[in-house]
Amino acid sequence: MSVDELFEMQESCVIFIAIADLKVRQKVINILREHGYNLSLVFDMYSFIITNREREYYSYTGSRECILCGNRVEKFRAAGESNPIFAEKKIIGGGYRENAVCPCCGSLDRTRWVYWVLKNYTKILEKECTAIHFAPEKQIQIKLEDSDNCDYYAGDVVRTSNLHKIDVTNIPYADKIADYIIINHVMEHVTDEKRAINELKRILKDDGKIIMSFPISMKQKTFEDSSIISDEDRVRYYGQKDHVRLYGTDYKERFEQYGLDIKVFSPKDFLTNEDIEKYGLIREDILLVCSKLKRDL
Ligand SMILES: [Zn+2]
Secondary structure, three states: OOHHHHHHOHHHOOEEEOOOOHHHHHHHHHHHHHOOOOHHHEEEOHHHOOOHHHHOOEOOOOOEEOOOOOOEEOOOEEEOOOOOHHHHOOEEOOOOEEEEEOOOOOOOHHHHHHHHHHHHHOOOOOOOEEEEEEOOOHHHHHHHHHOOOEEEEEEEOOOEOOEEEOEOOEOOOOOOOEEEEEEEOOHHHOOOHHHHHHHHHHHEEEEEEEEEEOOEEOOOOOEOOOOOOOHHHHHHHHOOOOOOOEEOOOHHHHHHOOOEEEEEEOHHHHOOHHHHHHOOOOOOOOEEEEEEOHHHO
C-alpha cells in the first residue's frame, strides 16, 4: 500500500508499525508526520515483536542488561567494521566487537557508557537544565526528551524532521545557554577543531559540562594531515572516509590546550569486570566530561 493510499483511508485506518530496525521505524514515522498524517492513529508495536532472528537474545533471566531500555538479554549483538586498522592502532570506540548492540533498543556499547555517566555523574535527569545534543544517539535522545527537567535541543549538520541544523563551528545559539552539551563521535569529522571548541565553550554556562567522546588510538598520538583527502587514504590513516583525524594518546592534553578542565571516565575505573560484561560496555572506553577553567569565566 502506498503512502497516498494510506492517506485516503486516514480516518478509517489505524496503522500498526512493527519494524525491528529503530532507524527504519523512525523514518517511517517521520514520513507519516511530514505528510501530516494523524499520528494518534499510528501505533508503534515494536515491543510486541520478537522475530526468529532475535529470539535467541531475549530472556527474562538473561545475564546481560541494557541500562538504556532496561531489558535483560542473553547477549548483545556484534557490530563494527572489520577494517584491520582498528586492531592495528588499537582504536577504542570503533571496529568490530562482540556484545555491542542491544537487540531490543539498538543502543551501542559506547552509547550505554555515555548514559551510565550521564545518569550517575551528572544531574541532567534530576535538575532543571538545558541540554544541547549534537548528532544525537537516538536512545539517549528519547530519555532526555522524556525528562520533565531537561529543556532539550538536538541537532546535526544536516536538518531532518526531528533535528535542528547546527554547524558546530557556527552554532546559532546565544552565549551561555547550555548546562550540558553532548557531542559524541563528532569531533573526528570537524576540520576546524579550535573553532568548534570555542563555539561549544561560548554557548556553555560557566558551570556547564561538555560530554564528549571520539575514536581514540591507544598506539599513537593524534594524527592529522590536511593533504590526506581521498576516501581510501582517510580510511587507511583515520579508519573512516569522512574522518579528518585520528585522536591518540594525547587526547586529554589536546583539549586542555583549549582551556578545558577534563575528567576521563572509563568503565574499567568505575565498574567491576562482571558489571562491564553484564552491561555490554567496552572496558577501555573513554568519555570526557569537560568544564571551563575558572580563569576563563
Ligand atoms: Zn536496550
